[in-house]
């Protein structure tokens with residue numbers, strides 16, 4: 391049932407008559423916030439920025455959950471398979487679900503996902519991810535989905551990260567790891583996002599290396615060419631963490647970003 395469906399309260403004539411009106415409670419619901427975080431590459435700050443977003447949501451009193459649908463590289467500790475990204479997203483979330491839901495495909499080998507999956511005889515597919523996403527949405531008011539690697543990383547022979555973002559129908563936030571070469575990587579990613587019919591709703595300039603030459607000029611060149619708001623520029627942090635990164639970001643520029651709900 392969608393929020394637009396008529397609400398049948400009971401079978402009295404009056405109730406049936408009023409049931410064609412939108413339900414007052416449903417129409418008063420705030421729009422939920424969800425997005426897909428992608429990046430110009432692997433190791434450029436997607437997990438850091440996703441965690442910062444979750445931290446900011448939790449600070450606003452929102453029930454927020456991170457999702458890393460496909461993660462490659464896990465180690466067994468205390469009887470549980472751990473992946474750094476999954477652990478960081480869980481630490482920044484305030485809704486905690488079984489890892490099999492937040493990460494339907496947790497692969498052991500730290501390799502390209504389709505390779506790691508083949509090693510385990512697994513085929514990564516959209517359906518389990520979409521089903522898990524629905525479960526997360528039922529438990530949380532905001533969901534931040536972190537992609538794997540760059541935007542066109544293959545997940546199986548005919549399905550990649552971009553296809554996954556499209557299946558999830560999510561607006562995209564692009565993290566640009568500021569380093570030599572990032573302008574072309576960023577613009578190619580912007581093109582790929584548009585080619586899937588997805589909306590780029592914001593981007594982040596993340597200083598993954600200290601003292602990059604001409605960093606200001608690179609950010610200016612990107613800002614001139616990317617038709618989406620710059621959510622902020624995160625400097626090279628001495629102690630990288632969700633809270634420290636969030637201090638440099640303005641997520642209120644994102645559509646459906648929730649208002650403060652904490653008293």
Ligand SMILES: Nc1ncnc2c1ncn2[C@@H]1O[C@H](COP(=O)(O)OP(=O)(O)O)[C@@H](O)[C@H]1O
Pocket residue numbers: 429431432433434435436437438439475596597598624625626627628629630
């Ligand atoms: N602005 C930053 N300052 C300091 N360290 C950073 C910054 N951004 C990312 N890092 C570090 O770089 C590494 C890769 O970041 P991560 O968020 O895991 O990237 P990705 O998710 O894109 O692979 C991590 O160790 C992270 O702490």
Ligand SMILES: [Mg+2]
Pocket residue numbers: 436437438475536
């Ligand atoms: Mg990551």
